[in-house]
Amino acid sequence: MSRSKPPPPGIYVPTVLFFNENEDFDVPAIKAHVLRLAQAGLTGIVVQGSNGEAQHLSHEERKLAITLTRETLDDYGYKDVVIIAGCGAPSARESKKLCADAKAAGADFVLVLTPSVWVKRMTRDAILAFHRDVADHSPLPYLIYNYPSVTAGINLESDVILELSDHPNIVGTKLSCGSIGKLHRLTSAKPSSEFATFAGTTDVLLQGLLSGSAGAIAALPNIVPKLHMKLYRLYQEGNLDQAMNLQAQLGQGDYATSKLGSISAIKALISQNFGYGKEYVRTPLRIVTAEQLHGPYHDKLVELMTLEKGTP
Template identity: 90%
Template sequence: MSKSKPPPPGIYVPTVLFFNEDEDFDVPAIKAHVLRLAQAGLTGIIVQGSNGEAQHLSHEERKQAISLTRETLDENGYKNVVIIAGCGAPSARESKKLCADAKEAGADFVIVLTPSVWVKRMTRDAILAFHREVADHSPLPYLIYNFPSVTAGINLESDVILELSDHPNIVGTKLSCGSIGKLHRLTSAKPSSEFATFAGSSDVLLQGLLSGSAGAIGALPNIVPKLHMNLYKLYQEGKIDEAMKLQAQLGQGDYATSKLGSISAIKALVSQNFGYGKEYVRTPLRMATAEQLHGPYYDKLVELMTLEKSQQVPHGELN
């Protein structure tokens, strides 16, 4: 089996998924959001990332979310925008089914969390065996998603990820652990042209790029995608001082978003400032309250969104 190619370097966003008050899909809002992100120049979209409420969806709904994303991109001339589908599940059997569904629905890559229901049984050998088994059966190239906050504290070591990177269908990883040291160990062992290592949040975007990352996959581009693409362009042009100033603002914005309530707050901010969608989430998540959406953290994000609206989309090839 020849080695699969990794996703192109750049800025990716795990999209929020918009619902109506009855928790059915708000299809116009979903499509409006995908289109705004594509128009901002983002490299790719993750459907059913941690912000996409994948665990709250049926298999058919997960396929529909991917299909809606692909349809929106294709019908608006953005066929080059990459789709990565979240296919994590408690069992290898279900993850393999989700990978097959992702291919059928139009995704280009899959990204898979380590199972964590039986956390004490997830030894090094069990983790290696799980990812290899699912990657063996995935019809799409495969990224490993390391996010200790949602996997009961399981935090993959760089040695484990590097061992998995030798698999012919495993082509990258997203590090939501926030460790630049781990990221640098991976990139110094394998360049992004061979194995794409992505920072998992906007607050280490530039730091990751300086350490050889393939870019970032983060939640904040849901709100301010053009700012992220402009930082990426500044980095590529070698304008590190300018990039660092923008990085400081994005780091503040990333922190502010988490303090406001993350998923529902992102939806509320998008709805209030870009004219589509509502803040509805599926329970047990809770909607952001009016009390949450005010104060210094909210003000910081309003500043960022005002700056976002003044930005031009970077032109030219960014990878």
Template identity: 65%
Template sequence: MPASPPPPPGYYVPAVLFFDENEELDVPNIKAHVLRLAQGGVTGILVQGSNGEAQHLSHEERKQAIALTRQTLDENGFQNVLVIAGTGAQSTRETKKLCVDAKEAGASHALVLTPSTWPPQMTVENVLRFHREVADGSPIPTMIYNFPVVTAGQDLDSDILSTLAEHPNIVGTKLSCGNIGKLQRLTTRFPSSEFAVYAGRSDAFLHGLNAGSAGTIAALVNLVPKLHGKLYKLFQEGKHLEAMVLQGKLGQGDWAASKVGGIGGIKAVISRNFGYGTPSVRGPLKAVNLDNFADNKYYRTLLELIEMEKAL
């Protein structure tokens, strides 16, 4: 058993972070988003996941965003909703510092990306050493964030992840690679009470659950948290056909969300359809103007899901 337990099974959201027109943290709209997600039933909120623009924030801003999320949840009666902090950095030293900051700001777990500046140097030995040293120095349990798109193509295989899972302070992984075979190899070796494996995409949510996953940590939850909760409930109730139909819709939505302008697009969709926030991002990302999306098939797909969300 790990020294500390993994996050519980469920559905988590790598929350977008709202800025004002001057690219400063937009506190009222950050709080509005956190509250809507909590009201949507999420098990936890990942602050500074890939949708949270962590690389664009100072250490002080990262800590402030974590603390603001925890404070908003506590003030509104959602003390049971977890806060996980993305703490990935390019050096072991800085990553450990960010884990300490996350603990001080109220996070219960840290999600750690593999460094990506020097991919030729990231041998299996160095990957294992990095994650072990971070876990040794972290005051909260760590999880491995496997996302090849943002780690210069590094895709940790099930052998590496299984080896890391044996560390007492490494308690889970988020698989944004979308590899269900890898997910199942891990879930058949480790129970979720020891090492929790989460699908990192909504299009793998139900398939991951069927393969023994602990749930999902997925960007589309920013738009439709209640729909993810509905799918999770259908799965738990054994209503597999209904769950598969809804999974198909979430799979289409996952693809659509990736085609409307990335993080800026997700913020723009939220701003237009839920009445808070702006599409502002920090450069080099680009804000998205939904006025140009009148005939965009991907935006129409998202609107259909949002209509279903608002009906719940």
């Protein structure tokens, strides 16, 4: 197997997926969201990530989410925007099927969580074997998704990720563990041109870039994508004072979003401020209504959205 290429550096967003009240897809809102993100200049979109409620979708719905994203990007001239498809599943067999589906639906890369149903059985050897097996069969280049909060505490060590990075089809990782030390160990061992290490949250975006990351795959760009691209440009230009000031504001916004209710709160804020979509999520997630969005955390996000609307 020849060596696959990693995704280009930049800012990626794991998109929220909009539903109607009956929990069916709200197709116009899904397309409107993809278009707004692309117009903001984001490098890529992650479909079926944790923010996209992938675990709540059928296989057919997962394929449809990718297809709608690809069609929207292509129809509006954003063919260069990268699509990464979340393909984690409880078994290697299902993950392989999701990877094949992602290719057929138009994705460019896959992002795969470590299975966590049988936590005590997920030894180092089992983890290595799982990712290598699925990567062997994936028709798309493969990123490892490290997110202890949704994998029952499984937190891949840098040594494990580096060992997996030698696989010719494993080209990067998303670190939602928030560890800059781990990120820096990875980037100092392998540059992003060889193995792309992405910060998984906005609150360590600039810190990750300073440590050699390929950028970030983060939830907050669902709300303020232009501000994330502005920070990325400030970093590239070497304007670190302004970048650090903006990082502080975005870090506050990242924290505020989690306090307000994460996925449903993101949808409610988008609905309030950008004119599409509703706050509906699939149960057992709980809806955050517009009336619940008040107080200091909401005020922080209102400040950010005001800046976003004034950013060219």
